[in-house]
Amino acid sequence: MIREPFVNGTSPLHRLDPRLRILTAVLFSFVVALAERFPALWTGLALGLFLTVLARLNPREVFRRLAVVWGFLLLLWLVLPFTIEGGPVLYRLGPLAATREGLLLAARITLKSNAILLGLMALIATMPLTTLGHALDRLRVPPKMVHLLLLTYRYIFVLEQEYQRLSRAARLRNFRPGTNLHTYRTYAYLVGMLFVRASARADRVYRAMRCRGFQGKFYCLQEFSIRRRDWVWSGFLTAGIAATAVLEWGGLWL
Amino acid sequence: MGGLVAVDNSSSPLIRLRGISFGYPGRKQVLDGLDFTLHRGDRVGLIGPNGSGKTTLFHVIMGLVRPTGGTVELFGRPAGTEKDFREVYRRIGFLFQDSDDQLFSPTVLEDVAFGPLNLGLSRADAVAVARKTLADLGLEGFEDRITHRLSGGEKRLVSLATVLAMEPEVLLLDEPSTGLDQETKETLTQVLNRFALSCIVISHEIEFMEGITDVVYQMENGRILTDYYVHAHPHSHPHTCHDHNEE
Numbered sequence: 001m002i003r004e005p006f007v008n009g010t011s012p013l014h015r016l017d018p019r020l021r022i023l024t025a026v027l028f029s030f031v032v033a034l035a036e037r038f039p040a041l042w043t044g045l046a047l048g049l050f051l052t053v054l055a056r057l058n059p060r061e062v063f064r065r066l067a068v069v070w071g072f073l074l075l076l077w078l079v080l081p082f083t084i085e086g087g088p089v090l091y092r093l094g095p096l097a098a099t100r101e102g103l104l105l106a107a108r109i110t111l112k113s114n115a116i117l118l119g120l121m122a123l124i125a126t127m128p129l130t131t132l133g134h135a136l137d138r139l140r141v142p143p144k145m146v147h148l149l150l151l152t153y154r155y156i157f158v159l160e161q162e163y164q165r166l167s168r169a170a171r172l173r174n175f176r177p178g179t180n181l182h183t184y185r186t187y188a189y190l191v192g193m194l195f196v197r198a199s200a201r202a203d204r205v206y207r208a209m210r211c212r213g214f215q216g217k218f219y220c221l222q223e224f225s226i227r228r229r230d231w232v233w234s235g236f237l238t239a240g241i242a243a244t245a246v247l248e249w250g251g252l253w254l
Numbered sequence: 255m256g257g258l259v260a261v262d263n264s265s266s267p268l269i270r271l272r273g274i275s276f277g278y279p280g281r282k283q284v285l286d287g288l289d290f291t292l293h294r295g296d297r298v299g300l301i302g303p304n305g306s307g308k309t310t311l312f313h314v315i316m317g318l319v320r321p322t323g324g325t326v327e328l329f330g331r332p333a334g335t336e337k338d339f340r341e342v343y344r345r346i347g348f349l350f351q352d353s354d355d356q357l358f359s360p361t362v363l364e365d366v367a368f369g370p371l372n373l374g375l376s377r378a379d380a381v382a383v384a385r386k387t388l389a390d391l392g393l394e395g396f397e398d399r400i401t402h403r404l405s406g407g408e409k410r411l412v413s414l415a416t417v418l419a420m421e422p423e424v425l426l427l428d429e430p431s432t433g434l435d436q437e438t439k440e441t442l443t444q445v446l447n448r449f450a451l452s453c454i455v456i457s458h459e460i461e462f463m464e465g466i467t468d469v470v471y472q473m474e475n476g477r478i479l480t481d482y483y484v485h486a487h488p489h490s491h492p493h494t495c496h497d498h499n500e501e
Binding site for chain 2: 128129130133150151153154155157158201204205207208209210211212213214215217219220221222
């Protein structure tokens, strides 16, 4: 269900302190998401690609993830040029008119989403989710949110197993999904049962926690330490992001 | 008996249940006037058909469910309120039937250290206790393993470590051998015998149970039949089916 194909690696990014990686990723995402000008957007994309190369991510896995987003983007390319008003009409398709503004917007969204996705893959997906949780805790993200994340991660596998068991049981009794009421009803039962089981599971987990003296406080044990190399790398990355920001807001171009 | 504070009469039984009743609405009583006493050093096994109330009995002892009748006395003091039981958690360790219920932390070390941290130990001390407990169970090197990626047998042993790390005086083991292979079962037997804590064990596997307890009682109709002992039969016996979801 959740595979973490980028976690194992020895690249400079893998060795970079997780907290700095998170901060860099947040900064990068915000700058790229807020940028509107094409020089900045192209720089963002280049930076994202550079990070992916730097992290030595498996290109096939990277491509597989990007392909998911491209599916949505294709939809935008089909719809946006005809729905955004303004600018000269580039071409007509029967009663539909494609505008320059619409095409530019689609292009911006494409550049932004790919750049951010690449950046997040290189910076965030390269750490195990547990490390991410602990690093967020150290960055003073509210403990409740951190533990929501960690407990979700812990039990999503258990819930998936329960889902597999239920759907296997249905398959073995010759259930073949189709477009009919019987199928919808079966899936509704399945999802309902999953909720019932999840709730019963939560109850048992809570009881087990109480039996070990749980009084509402969670603990994170992992410690991080920042070395000089971490500062150097994050300074370097921040400079790249700053360059993107200057291209957008520096007033040097256009 | 409960009036004296901080004095624990070590000659008083660890657990004394009198006339415990418990039932869910619209169903037959799960526990029906159950009497049971566990003295220090007792190692008791319980067998019984599905739905005979074995797991419910453990939940009553831990204060997870309130009995509708009867009294629970732990370490010589009556236990009824939430506060009474909070004190009890450190002294009674409860190994749940499903290890996935017990192991909720991302890593093994954190899970084992969770109990000691709740007892108020410092991080360094809790980690030290956790490491030592893992080593005692032959689980060195498991500290940074991700809990959900452990095998079934490893999960059970780590669960036991999370309980033992709190240094309990009594263990309640709910189907500890279910789903384990022979080798892991033997490891479990060895470990439990090495610690030799007072314990109550629920199991359908009577041979496994005889390896870690001194006496095995039958549970039936919401009571424990202490007037007759159960022995392992060389052949099959009628209680080999597994009961999940027994409440």
